[in-house]
Amino acid sequence: MSGLLAALLDTLRDVLPIAVVVFGFQLLVIRRPIPNLKRVLLGFVYVLLGLALFLEGLEQALFPLGRLMAQQLTAPEFISGGAELLTRPLGAWDYRWIYLFAFAIGFATTIAEPALIAVALKAHEVSGGAISVWGLRIAVAIGVAVGIALGTFRIVTGTPIHWYIIAGYVVVIIQTLYAPRLIIPLAYDSGGVTTSTVTVPLVAALGLGLASTVPGRSPLVDGFGLIAFASLFPMISVMGYAQLSRYLGRSGGGANRNRQGL
Amino acid sequence: MGANQLRILFRSLAESARDLLPIVVVIAVFQLALLRQPIPNLLDLLVGVLLVLLGLTLFIRGLEMGLFPIGETMAYAFARKGSLFWLLLFAFALGFGTTVAEPALIAVADEAAKMAAADGVIAGDPAALAGYAKGLRYTVAVSVGFAIVVGVFRIIRGWPIQYLIVGGYMGVVIMTLFAPKEIVGIAYDSGGVTTSTITVPLVTALGVGLASSIKGRNPMVDGFGLIAFASLTPMIFVMGYGMVVG
Numbered sequence: 001m002s003g004l005l006a007a008l009l010d011t012l013r014d015v016l017p018i019a020v021v022v023f024g025f026q027l028l029v030i031r032r033p034i035p036n037l038k039r040v041l042l043g044f045v046y047v048l049l050g051l052a053l054f055l056e057g058l059e060q061a062l063f064p065l066g067r068l069m070a071q072q073l074t075a076p077e078f079i080s081g082g083a084e085l086l087t088r089p090l091g092a093w094d095y096r097w098i099y100l101f102a103f104a105i106g107f108a109t110t111i112a113e114p115a116l117i118a119v120a121l122k123a124h125e126v127s128g129g130a131i132s133v134w135g136l137r138i139a140v141a142i143g144v145a146v147g148i149a150l151g152t153f154r155i156v157t158g159t160p161i162h163w164y165i166i167a168g169y170v171v172v173i174i175q176t177l178y179a180p181r182l183i184i185p186l187a188y189d190s191g192g193v194t195t196s197t198v199t200v201p202l203v204a205a206l207g208l209g210l211a212s213t214v215p216g217r218s219p220l221v222d223g224f225g226l227i228a229f230a231s232l233f234p235m236i237s238v239m240g241y242a243q244l245s246r247y248l249g250r251s252g253g254g255a256n257r258n259r260q261g262l
Numbered sequence: 263m264g265a266n267q268l269r270i271l272f273r274s275l276a277e278s279a280r281d282l283l284p285i286v287v288v289i290a291v292f293q294l295a296l297l298r299q300p301i302p303n304l305l306d307l308l309v310g311v312l313l314v315l316l317g318l319t320l321f322i323r324g325l326e327m328g329l330f331p332i333g334e335t336m337a338y339a340f341a342r343k344g345s346l347f348w349l350l351l352f353a354f355a356l357g358f359g360t361t362v363a364e365p366a367l368i369a370v371a372d373e374a375a376k377m378a379a380a381d382g383v384i385a386g387d388p389a390a391l392a393g394y395a396k397g398l399r400y401t402v403a404v405s406v407g408f409a410i411v412v413g414v415f416r417i418i419r420g421w422p423i424q425y426l427i428v429g430g431y432m433g434v435v436i437m438t439l440f441a442p443k444e445i446v447g448i449a450y451d452s453g454g455v456t457t458s459t460i461t462v463p464l465v466t467a468l469g470v471g472l473a474s475s476i477k478g479r480n481p482m483v484d485g486f487g488l489i490a491f492a493s494l495t496p497m498i499f500v501m502g503y504g505m506v507v508g
Contacts, residue, residue: 004313010365014460017359021352022332022464029348030339034332043328050320051459053313061310065289065301072297101292108284114321117281118463119489121322122330126470126481161447162438169431176424182482185423188490189466192457198285200366200455224373228450231493 007056008048015048051197054114058198066105067205073098074209095156095214099149102206106148106230109199110141119193123186131186135241140190143237144230148203151229155210155217161225168232175239183242190238191231199230271319278318286311325463333467341475346418353414356465357492358407366455367402371395374448381444383507398503405499406456409491410465416487417472420479423487430494437501445504452500453493462489 026034034040072078079094110116120133154164176184203226211222293301301307340349361367375395379386384394416426438446457465465488473485 013363014365014458017363018356018460018464021355021359022336025348025352025355026336026339029352030336030343032339034335036331040328040332043324043326043331045328046320046324047328047460048324050317050322050324052317054317054321057310057313057315057317059310060313061307062285062289062314065293065307069289069292069297072299073292078297097296101288104288104292105285108288111284112281112318113459114318114325115457115459115462117322118325118329119466121325122463122466122470123482123486126485161450165450166435166438169435173428173431176428182480185483185486185490188423188427189486189488192454192489192493193462194454196366196457196459196462222447224447224451226451227454228447231454 003059004052004056007059008052011048011052011055014051015044019044051114055197058201063201066202069101070202070206070209073101074206074213076213079213092153092156095152095210098152098156098206098210102152102203103145103149105202105206106199107141107145109202110144110194111137112198113194113196114198115193115196116140116190119186119189127182131183135245136186136190136238139238139241140194140234143190143234144194144199146237147229147231147233148206148226150233151226152206152210154225154229155207155222156214158214158217158222161228165228165232168236172232172235172239175236175243178243179239180242180246183239187235187238187242190234194230194234200227203227203230274319274322275315278315278322281318282311282314321459329460329463330467333464334471337468337471338475341472349418350411350414353410353468354407356407356461356468357410358403360458360461361406361456362399362403364456364458366458367399367452368395370448370452370455371398371402374398374445377444377448378507381442383442383444394507397507398500401499401503402452402456402496405495406492408499409495410488412495413469413488413491414472416491417469417479417484418476420484423490427487427490427494430491430498434494434497434501437498437505440505441501442504445501449497449500449504452496456496457489457492461492465489465492 026032079098116137117133120131120136123131123136124133150164154161179187204223207226208219208223211217211219214222290301293299336352340352343349372391372395375384375391375398378384378394379391384390412426416423437449441449466486469488470481470485473479473481473483476484479485
């Protein structure tokens with residue numbers, strides 16, 4: 001119960017600056033009554049209460065287990081598969097279960113990310129239904145999954161992060177030239193929305209655990225960077241999704257389902 | 263509560279359950295099949311999952327009742343008022359205000375200060391650490407405020423987003439070459455932590471509302487993209503901070 005109260009206070013602290021800015025400008029600058037004020041305020045209460053319950057539930061149930069698993073999977077005993085293998089140095093392949101876990105947990109947490117649900121609902125509405133809520137969410141989740149898996153691989157191999165990020169940018173720029181015009185802003189946005197409430201705590205635990213286990217890595221230097229991977233790859237996967245849909249739409253008998261490219 | 267409302271509630275609860283299912287499956291499979299360990303505190307787990315379900319359902323409902331409408335209403339009001347100054351000031355306040363107190367950012371800034379001290383960039387005493395962390399935090403908050411201002415201005419002018427974003431990436435790449443090596447990882451991460459679960463829906467509604475209330479703008483092409491700016495500018499500003507302070 002005290003945990004729930006703390007979560008409520010935390011969320012209140014998150015909502016407060018937003019409420020101050022929004023209602024301050026509404027009262028002082030716009031000076032018009034808000035339509036359906038009661039409903040809007042009730043909506044804010046729902047958001048506050050919902051987010052607090054959501055966070056508290058995660059903290060109670062899923063985060064401890066997820067963190068524990070990240071620790072167990074990155075523990076040297078698990079990676080070497082028992083004591084008998086410790087005679088040879090560990091290679092990147094020995095960490096294969098971690099890549100798989102990173103992929104799976106990246107995908108799963110992204111599907112549950114409330115901010116992404118919000119953007120997907122809006123995109124569905126604005127595009128007149130051309131963009132499906134689940135299509136977008138799955139495309140983004142695949143991007144995050146690949147990004148985090150690659151990010152753990154980077155921690156294991158110790159290659160500098162900026163080569164991956166710069167290479168990713170080059171791919172994004174090339175895709176931007178060819179992707180349907182309507183998807184581009186949404187794809188850029190999806191990089192930023194993926195990493196909030198659910199994904200960050202679990203992924204950070206994985207990165208820190210891995211960086212402190214792999215010989216020669218420091219949690220301070222190498223533990224960072226997974227979030228950056230998780231923000232970059234959804235751009236690629238969302239544009240890829242749009243390109244694929246357009247390609248399939250074209251090859252499927254020239255039905256020209258729509259000219260918006262999705 | 264009528265039977266109809268009850269049905270709606272159950273349907274949205276079921277939707278939330280579906281949203282949550284992948285996490286439960288992943289954790290269960292890895293825990294039971296790969297690590298071969300029982301799931302501890304099954305009861306706590308069930309209660310927690312129930313809270314998450316309820317919370318997600320309430321949040322989505324509140325989103326549609328509160329955050330989306332207020333974002334759009336304000337966009338329309340500003341567009342009708344026609345004052346660019348107030349709109350841009352609002353954009354800055356929204357970006358700055360929502361970021362400066364963000365817990366994830368506070369955590370990252372503290373972590374970064376420890377690293378800077380370990381590398382001898384700043385002195386190791388608590389005052390120097392706190393000063394560095396605070397400076398970083400305000401740098402990121404200003405950069406997000408700036409990002410929303412640029413993004414809103416783009417919507418009004420109808421500039422294509424790709425030139426700005428690609429230009430920004432080139433900025434990131436160039437800064438990476440000159441910034442101190444230790445700050446690069448943090449800078450890249452700071453782009454991701456700035457956009458919280460409450461900011462995203464509000465900012466999205468603001469952008470889409472603006473684009474639909476200004477003649478000649480397409481909400482799909484011009485309305486989205488504010489979040490992209492908010493994730494990009496912190497990287498540049500944080501590396502800049504590392505270069506100036508370091």
